[in-house]
Each structure stands twice: as structure tokens, then as C-alpha cells.
Amino acid sequence: MTTNTYHKFEILLKQQRQQRYHRLMQVAVVVVIVLISFFLVGLLDWERLAKGVPSGVNLIRQMLPPDFSTASNWIKPLFDTLAMSIAATAIAVSFSLPLSLLAAGNTTPHWLAFQVARLILNGLRSVPELIMGIILVAAVGFGALPGALAVGLHSVGMVGKFFAEYIEHVHPAPIEAAQAAGANKTQVIYHSVLPQVLPQMLDVTLYRWEYNFRASTIMGAVGAGGIGFELIGALRIINYQEVSAILLVILVMVTLVDSFSGYLRRRLA
Incomplete structure (x- = not known):
């Protein structure tokens, strides 16, 4: 492999690494935005979600059986x-x-x-x-x-x-x-x-x-x-x-x- 070819190969690898880095950064930004959104709407409030499970189950029980009388x-x-x-x-x-x-x-x-x-x-x-x-x-x-x-x-x-x-x-x-x-x-x-x-x-x-x-x-x-x-x-x-x-x-x-x-x-x- 000549010096010129090797140099081009090194440049190509560097560009690929930079592209992967940019993609990872973009994915990281998206993940951070999603997590912030989860936090703001309460999806990370596990205690509150856990307390809501019994209420949800009770509501489903009240909805059964369906009433088609009307x-x-x-x-x-x-x-x-x-x-x-x-x-x-x-x-x-x-x-x-x-x-x-x-x-x-x-x-x-x-x-x-x-x-x-x-x-x-x-x-x-x-x-x-x-x-x-x-x-x-x-x-x-x-x-x-x-x-x-x-x-x-x-x-x-x-x-x-x-x-x-x-x-x-x-x-x-x-x-x-x-x-x-x-x-x-x-x-x-x-x-x-x-x-x-x-x-x-x-x-x-x-x-x-x-x-x-x-x-x-x-x-x-x-x-x-x-x-x-x-x-x-x-x-x-x-x-x-x-x-x-x-x-x-x-x-x-x-x-x-x-x-x-x-x-x-x-x-x-």
C-alpha cells in the first residue's frame, strides 16, 4: 500500500468515526429530550404510577359486564x-x-x-x-x-x-x-x-x-x-x-x- 493510498484510507476511517460520533450525539440528544419529557409529564414518578394501578383495576371491575340494555x-x-x-x-x-x-x-x-x-x-x-x-x-x-x-x-x-x-x-x-x-x-x-x-x-x-x-x-x-x-x-x-x-x-x-x-x-x- 502506497503512502498516498494509506493516507486516503486514514482520512476515510476518520470520516467514518466522525459520522458515528455525530450519530451517537444525535441519538443521545433525542434520548435526553425524551427523558426530560417523561419527567415533565410524570412518567418517571414510579410511586404515583404504582398507586394508580389499584384504581385502574377497580375501574375495570366497575366496567364489567358491559351493559347493552340501551x-x-x-x-x-x-x-x-x-x-x-x-x-x-x-x-x-x-x-x-x-x-x-x-x-x-x-x-x-x-x-x-x-x-x-x-x-x-x-x-x-x-x-x-x-x-x-x-x-x-x-x-x-x-x-x-x-x-x-x-x-x-x-x-x-x-x-x-x-x-x-x-x-x-x-x-x-x-x-x-x-x-x-x-x-x-x-x-x-x-x-x-x-x-x-x-x-x-x-x-x-x-x-x-x-x-x-x-x-x-x-x-x-x-x-x-x-x-x-x-x-x-x-x-x-x-x-x-x-x-x-x-x-x-x-x-x-x-x-x-x-x-x-x-x-x-x-x-x-
């Missing part, structure tokens, strides 16, 4: 929750698609439109559904309407963000070919951009529907109707057997929605 009263709220999740997903897709085209760097017509669209998406994503629900219940009254609006508007922020990222990562060749053929901006988007991202958009839409159903179940906490309203009512009167029954019904519904979503994803892929 199950007939949950049918309409369940359908309300399902309808809420579907309507919220439709709202999310309807608003996300145009916003994502404005928020993607390769399809936005102007930098100002890009900034405004990004700001709207960030704003909608930053407000939790429950906060939106409280505001909308005060605005339009109780029922499924404020729940659908709250879940839908919050979903716009997340769905629009994913749509915009997919659009920004499309392959440029079809776009360049359409532009070379004389297509205008709208035609380029319709014929070259959307066909590339529709499968990913479909996946996000179906996954978001699954999430929206789960989110819709808790909108009853703010008076937005659905099965969550029945759950909160049972909790308020400390009827834990009915609570466990409603939770089981919600679990079954979430499983059915997830399964149906997976079926649609396979059929439409």
Missing part, C-alpha cells in the same frame, strides 16, 4: 358519527385539492398565492378538532353539523399538506412534454400532474376517513352529537358498565371502517 338508542348516534366522518372527509378533499395546487411550488401561479395557501393549511392544522368544535357549536348550535365542520376543516390542513408534497415530487418529464406540446397551466395540471398523484391522494383520503371516524366519536364531548355524546353522557352519570358497552361498539365500528377502507384501497389501487 343499545337501541345508539343506532342513530352511530350513523350520525359515520355520516359526520364521511362529510368531514368530503370537505377536506374538496378544499385540500385547490389549496394544495396553490401550496405546491411547481403548480402555484404566484409566490404570494403559495404563501397564503401554506398559511391557511398551517392555521387549520394547528387548531385541534375539539377547539374548532367548541367554536362551531357556539356558532351553529348543537348536533352533527358543527362536528362535521370541525373535523373537516382540521383535516384540510393535514390532507392539503400531503397533497401539496405529493404534487411537488411529481416527475418533471410529463410536465415538460405537455408544456412542449403547447399545453396551458390548467392542461398541464390536469394531464401531467394529477394522473401522477391520484393514487397517493386516494390513499391519504381513505386513511384520513379512518382517522375522521375516530375523531368524530369524541366530538360529542363538546355537544357535536354522534356516539361520543352518548359516551360522555354515560361518563357523567358514572355508569361505567354502559361506558364499556359503548366503547366496545365504537371498537367494532372502527374495525369495520378500517376494513372497508382497506377493501376500497385494494379495489381502487
Whole structure:
């Protein structure tokens, strides 16, 4: 081995050691942040956690056996929750698609439109559904309407963000070919951009529907109707057997929605 080759080999080993050191430092920083977070929320308070175990066991005993005696009263709220999740997903897709085209760097017509669209998406994503629900219940009254609006508007922020990222990562060749053929901006988007991202958009839409159903179940906490309203009512009167029954019904519904979503994803892929 020549001196020059040996020197290059030494430099390579040194670079690898530095890379390993940097990775270890990054992992150490993450671990420290996690441990600090555990401490701040009380996860390292072993005495308090140990004292909570008997209370948890006692609560589970009070929830058994589940009480389905009023199950007939949950049918309409369940359908309300399902309808809420579907309507919220439709709202999310309807608003996300145009916003994502404005928020993607390769399809936005102007930098100002890009900034405004990004700001709207960030704003909608930053407000939790429950906060939106409280505001909308005060605005339009109780029922499924404020729940659908709250879940839908919050979903716009997340769905629009994913749509915009997919659009920004499309392959440029079809776009360049359409532009070379004389297509205008709208035609380029319709014929070259959307066909590339529709499968990913479909996946996000179906996954978001699954999430929206789960989110819709808790909108009853703010008076937005659905099965969550029945759950909160049972909790308020400390009827834990009915609570466990409603939770089981919600679990079954979430499983059915997830399964149906997976079926649609396979059929439409």
C-alpha cells in the first residue's frame, strides 16, 4: 500500500468515526429530550404510577359486564358519527385539492398565492378538532353539523399538506412534454400532474376517513352529537358498565371502517 493510498484510507476511517460520533450525539440528544419529557409529564414518578394501578383495576371491575340494555338508542348516534366522518372527509378533499395546487411550488401561479395557501393549511392544522368544535357549536348550535365542520376543516390542513408534497415530487418529464406540446397551466395540471398523484391522494383520503371516524366519536364531548355524546353522557352519570358497552361498539365500528377502507384501497389501487 502506497503512502498516498494509506493516507486516503486514514482520512476515510476518520470520516467514518466522525459520522458515528455525530450519530451517537444525535441519538443521545433525542434520548435526553425524551427523558426530560417523561419527567415533565410524570412518567418517571414510579410511586404515583404504582398507586394508580389499584384504581385502574377497580375501574375495570366497575366496567364489567358491559351493559347493552340501551343499545337501541345508539343506532342513530352511530350513523350520525359515520355520516359526520364521511362529510368531514368530503370537505377536506374538496378544499385540500385547490389549496394544495396553490401550496405546491411547481403548480402555484404566484409566490404570494403559495404563501397564503401554506398559511391557511398551517392555521387549520394547528387548531385541534375539539377547539374548532367548541367554536362551531357556539356558532351553529348543537348536533352533527358543527362536528362535521370541525373535523373537516382540521383535516384540510393535514390532507392539503400531503397533497401539496405529493404534487411537488411529481416527475418533471410529463410536465415538460405537455408544456412542449403547447399545453396551458390548467392542461398541464390536469394531464401531467394529477394522473401522477391520484393514487397517493386516494390513499391519504381513505386513511384520513379512518382517522375522521375516530375523531368524530369524541366530538360529542363538546355537544357535536354522534356516539361520543352518548359516551360522555354515560361518563357523567358514572355508569361505567354502559361506558364499556359503548366503547366496545365504537371498537367494532372502527374495525369495520378500517376494513372497508382497506377493501376500497385494494379495489381502487
